[in-house]
Amino acid sequence: MLEHRIRHIGLRSRVVMAEEAQTWIRDGMTLGVSGFTKSGDAKAVLQALANRVEQSGERLGINVYSGASLGETDGILSAQHLIRRRLPYQSDGLMRKAINAGEIDYVDQHLSHTAEFLRGGSLGEIDLAIIEATAITEDGGIVPTTSVGNSPIFVQRAKHVIVEINLNIPEAFEGMHDIYQPLCRPHRQPIPITSVRDRIGRTSIPCDPEKIVAIVPSTLSDTPSSIVPADDDTLRMAGYILDFLGHEVRHGRLPEQLAPLQSGVGSVSNAVLGGLVNSPFKHLEIYTEVMQDAVFDLLDAGKVSFASASSLTLSEHKARRVTNDIERYRDRIMLRPQEISNHPEVVRRLGVIAMNTALEVDIYGNVNSTHVFGTHMMNGIGGSGDFARNAALTVFVTKSVAKGGSISSIVPFVTHVDHTEHDVDVLVTERGLADLRGLSPRQRARTIIDKLAHPDYRDALLDYFTRAQRRGGQTPHLLEEALSWHQRFRETGDMRKTKNLARVM
Amino acid sequence: MLEHRIRHIGLRSRVVMAEEAQTWIRDGMTLGVSGFTKSGDAKAVLQALANRVEQSGERLGINVYSGASLGETDGILSAQHLIRRRLPYQSDGLMRKAINAGEIDYVDQHLSHTAEFLRGGSLGEIDLAIIEATAITEDGGIVPTTSVGNSPIFVQRAKHVIVEINLNIPEAFEGMHDIYQPLCRPHRQPIPITSVRDRIGRTSIPCDPEKIVAIVPSTLSDTPSSIVPADDDTLRMAGYILDFLGHEVRHGRLPEQLAPLQSGVGSVSNAVLGGLVNSPFKHLEIYTEVMQDAVFDLLDAGKVSFASASSLTLSEHKARRVTNDIERYRDRIMLRPQEISNHPEVVRRLGVIAMNTALEVDIYGNVNSTHVFGTHMMNGIGGSGDFARNAALTVFVTKSVAKGGSISSIVPFVTHVDHTEHDVDVLVTERGLADLRGLSPRQRARTIIDKLAHPDYRDALLDYFTRAQRRGGQTPHLLEEALSWHQRFRETGDMRKTKNLARVM
Numbered sequence A, B: 001m002l003e004h005r006i007r008h009i010g011l012r013s014r015v016v017m018a019e020e021a022q023t024w025i026r027d028g029m030t031l032g033v034s035g036f037t038k039s040g041d042a043k044a045v046l047q048a049l050a051n052r053v054e055q056s057g058e059r060l061g062i063n064v065y066s067g068a069s070l071g072e073t074d075g076i077l078s079a080q081h082l083i084r085r086r087l088p089y090q091s092d093g094l095m096r097k098a099i100n101a102g103e104i105d106y107v108d109q110h111l112s113h114t115a116e117f118l119r120g121g122s123l124g125e126i127d128l129a130i131i132e133a134t135a136i137t138e139d140g141g142i143v144p145t146t147s148v149g150n151s152p153i154f155v156q157r158a159k160h161v162i163v164e165i166n167l168n169i170p171e172a173f174e175g176m177h178d179i180y181q182p183l184c185r186p187h188r189q190p191i192p193i194t195s196v197r198d199r200i201g202r203t204s205i206p207c208d209p210e211k212i213v214a215i216v217p218s219t220l221s222d223t224p225s226s227i228v229p230a231d232d233d234t235l236r237m238a239g240y241i242l243d244f245l246g247h248e249v250r251h252g253r254l255p256e257q258l259a260p261l262q263s264g265v266g267s268v269s270n271a272v273l274g275g276l277v278n279s280p281f282k283h284l285e286i287y288t289e290v291m292q293d294a295v296f297d298l299l300d301a302g303k304v305s306f307a308s309a310s311s312l313t314l315s316e317h318k319a320r321r322v323t324n325d326i327e328r329y330r331d332r333i334m335l336r337p338q339e340i341s342n343h344p345e346v347v348r349r350l351g352v353i354a355m356n357t358a359l360e361v362d363i364y365g366n367v368n369s370t371h372v373f374g375t376h377m378m379n380g381i382g383g384s385g386d387f388a389r390n391a392a393l394t395v396f397v398t399k400s401v402a403k404g405g406s407i408s409s410i411v412p413f414v415t416h417v418d419h420t421e422h423d424v425d426v427l428v429t430e431r432g433l434a435d436l437r438g439l440s441p442r443q444r445a446r447t448i449i450d451k452l453a454h455p456d457y458r459d460a461l462l463d464y465f466t467r468a469q470r471r472g473g474q475t476p477h478l479l480e481e482a483l484s485w486h487q488r489f490r491e492t493g494d495m496r497k498t499k500n501l502a503r504v505m
């Protein structure tokens, strides 16, 4: 079974178990590993390394570069304090703790940028790439599994490569990937994608067979995605977005079949896509980084004709169905390297509609998607910046309050900026939708406070804005109060001045 | 002389004086006017309008969309309170006052985005385009003068067009422009530029002659750029950048001929380019939005082989020389629409080196280029975001202090974010250069404080950072103190706690 998947005969002798392969990893090394939003990540060798270290008690520190978050492996490595530097994205609870404690140097990056930084030489060398694969082709090409991520650039630049062949991934996955690698400058050419479905590369990652030092069998599954089911607020937000898209079509600003859709991981995005199942829209296309469950519902319903992404990030149930039934989908989906799925060039050319989630937004429309209270990393910026900046229409969603109402997600001044006002067209909370296109900051503030804020906070926001305007400016603020809401939460556990007062105000 | 420049014979009868042409402008109209960083701007008709309003005392409000800043016309219009909405950039003192007083709705935009917003329909319709021209071709094509800016999209979308033929611009300007307009989606194709010198369009802006309602002769000159001559600090900053580029070449991260250079308006940028005249670098190329004086010195010295931009923004002396001697340069320079000069696709493909100026930066490398103390608009983000995000190497420069030392330009927390830490590779002050590539926020903070801060502020920054770290986080902050430096300046006129204390600390 395994041999059959190693079509380069000379490589068959390199099969070893993960326990042996992990000895390639030495203190101080930089690893480039497959994996994008918990999918197609290298699991066996890294987990074997964590086992070894747990048992031996030795101290070992490595840099782990990936596509995006790994599944539970990020937590397993963090538990053993194995990681010195991590990039470009993560979403694990334990790793988050280590990052916020300053134990891991976490370099949060736009997901389309990492490959360029590697090419440019500013992230050092990749000592070892570890790539999960469906198969190895006759010429040593590595066929990925449920994601592509940064694997092509890691393989290209690594001194050595370890391949984990995942025997639970059907061989029918081969053919679904589109591996295109930009040439080095000054020979760089346009990326020839003009439609979501364009195939521009090969189906496997080219690899000099000499570099493959070990091939490891694996039967570990991707860590399933845990999408919180849609609640009333989520459904309401999805409803506003669907209404808005319909409105744009009626006014001739979007065509009937909309434009290629991108949606970040999360329940609102999933609910928007879910809502499209029963919408009048047809012949939809998806150009995104992560395909969630709802994409497959849309494919099943015949609403989406093609979907391009860098990974499949599915619930346990959906993953099982899609994996086993991949023949049904493989002509209608394509997995690309993340520098292509998220490429500014392609996102802008196609005119993508981007939908992502904010932690908080300020009255002028600046968005914080990463830092809780400006300091503590949640996950990372991921691809949200790649899409928000270059999309034809950029939507951010957030509930108007968090933590039972003690936090307003609409604040005078965001504690961290991931997306500036320039890159945010539409904001949505469960209260409504604010169309900010073409508005000046003061006009944005009026709209945001009016349409999006929770009633518990609306008057206080308006009061701030009114008093700030007296001091003048393009973007009026009272700097001494700008961050006081967050400060108040720190001190009292509630952003409201006094709960009752705020309610009657 | 004028007739000779109107090669479409049917249009010759539409010649009128500016005083007559301005009557086309009515209250509430949206005008799309030529002009980019004070160059090639429509002057005669707008100034005639201001004259009329000044004399008649009537109230009239218009929206003015341009490429970037107009010359003195922005001030002339502001003096008459003529502007309701202005976008996407300005740099005039009087207009700045009106914006900050909330009298003008100023919509600050990435310069590459405005054309897309117009195509997308979210900025309304263009009632009238006013375009400065060298000539009108046989088929009604409009040959621009010293800038292209957004003129192609304005002409395409305007109901009516007024052309100002500037008789002071030599006819030899024709042939120097490269007008390419992306098709509407879903027919959009890759922009076929793979080298700075690629010509991809026509030499004039296509225009249905029927739309041209008036042709006005003009002899008004562009408002000259006022570059402050380099001082010691400026030269020092330029020196650090040149050393750094040499260092990158020696380490194989840049080729000998570097990469296409972009540099924002300003004295540091001009000094960096100036410094290249006596550097060992050869065969340099420029891919920028604005060509300043130094570009022509580099062309004269044979250091730069080709320069592409959207405008010529020159001092009075240089403008005279270049204009009269345009034949010497016209095969080595090209002026493009700003959506092409600043296009993410092209900037990233070419791997531009971007150099722009910050007002202030924070210890984590976030950059404020627009808002003085977070509220008052200076100019606008311009193209800095287009380049910073997509360049292969992004540099921001700022002096470490402003206003005689009473303001530190390195602060705990920037009062406004134009460019996030993700988009800032290298920071430079007169104290040194900080290479931030691949660093986590805490590492960035140490480097920035160490290399860039002024001695008067270094200890206070370190103290802030040290205490903030105790609270943990990816990006440690003390929110209650984060903006206190700006607050202190507001109250005492100095960011230092007490001047002497700060000095001995």
Ligand SMILES: CC(C)(COP(=O)(O)OP(=O)(O)OC[C@H]1O[C@@H](n2cnc3c(N)ncnc32)[C@H](O)[C@@H]1OP(=O)(O)O)[C@@H](O)C(=O)NCCC(=O)NCCS
Pocket: A263, A264, A265, A266, A267, A289, A290, A356, A357, A358, A359, A360, A369, A370, A372, A373, A378, A379, A380, A381, A382, A383, A384, A401, A402, A403, A407, A408, A409
């Ligand atoms: C922003 C992001 C964290 C939201 O994720 P989500 O799962 O929809 O968010 P939730 O509403 O569950 O909030 C997550 C946590 O933040 C808290 N939170 C939400 N708003 C908050 C606010 N304004 N202030 C402080 N905390 C807040 C929630 O209470 C919750 O806390 P918990 O983990 O203790 O329960 C997530 O979308 C993300 O990481 N985005 C950036 C990456 C990205 O967009 N990638 C693009 C494509 S994949």
Ligand SMILES: CC(C)(COP(=O)(O)OP(=O)(O)OC[C@H]1O[C@@H](n2cnc3c(N)ncnc32)[C@H](O)[C@@H]1OP(=O)(O)O)[C@@H](O)C(=O)NCCC(=O)NCCS
Pocket: B263, B264, B265, B266, B267, B289, B290, B356, B357, B358, B359, B360, B369, B370, B372, B373, B378, B379, B380, B381, B382, B383, B384, B401, B402, B403, B407, B408, B409
């Ligand atoms: C940032 C920018 C304003 C700097 O311009 P500059 O002429 O080099 O800047 P200066 O050092 O002269 O500073 C301008 C003013 O800001 C003040 N200033 C500088 N740093 C400051 C700070 N940290 N806080 C408050 N004020 C500050 C200066 O004192 C000066 O004030 P003045 O006008 O009263 O004399 C300018 O580069 C810009 O507008 N950039 C954004 C657009 C852009 O980058 N376009 C890209 C390509 S053209």
